[in-house]
Amino acid sequence: YAANIWGVVFDPADPTQVYAASSDKRFLVSSDRGSTWDSVDAAYPDATSLAIDQGGAGTLYVGTTSGVWRSDNEGLLWSPTADLPGITMSVVTHPTDSGILIAGTTLGLFRSENFGDSWTEQTDGLSYNDITIVEWSRADPNTILAGTYEGVFVSRDGGSSWGLKNQGLTNVDTGALAASP
Secondary structure, X not given: OOOOEEEEEEEOOEEEEEEEEEOOOEEEXXXXXXXXXXXXXXXXXXXXXXXXXXXXXXXEEEXXXXXXXXXXXXXXXXXXXXXXXXXXXEEEEOOOOOOOEXXXXXXXXXXXXXXXXXXXXXXXOOOOOOEEEEEEOOOOOOOEEEEEOOEEEEEOOOOOOOEEOOOOOOOOOOOOOOOOO
16 A cells, blocks of 8 residues: 655745655655655544645644644644534645635635634635635735636635636646646
């Protein structure tokens, strides 16, 4: 059985520090840009995604089959954030501000402005709530992309409202997204 890596992030304060979340409940840490890795047994459920706070707090988030889990100490200890419905497929952090994150689940999109201590549903304009991937634009913090099996939804107001943007897509089943830097 080979484990899958469900997310890799670089520490914005130290680009030599790299983190990865594995499907076998291990958290991987590299202090040499990924040349070598140390493994930490993680207490969170099966990982689905990984994010790091971009505002300097150093907080790590793992999306899992049971919500979002948070670590404030480089992945050594993990604790669940407030409950979310469904399976968390993707978690992303605000490109500049600490503590703000979006979680895409099999039952909708949710925003937290307090490091995951509470979540607010953000599904206005979403005609399909089974979210497969979320991406936050670094160029425009008000722009967030959400992928679903029915296409790509875009928010230009930080996630408050969403519009379907499928024009030109030859296959609307969206499993990966990237926002232009």
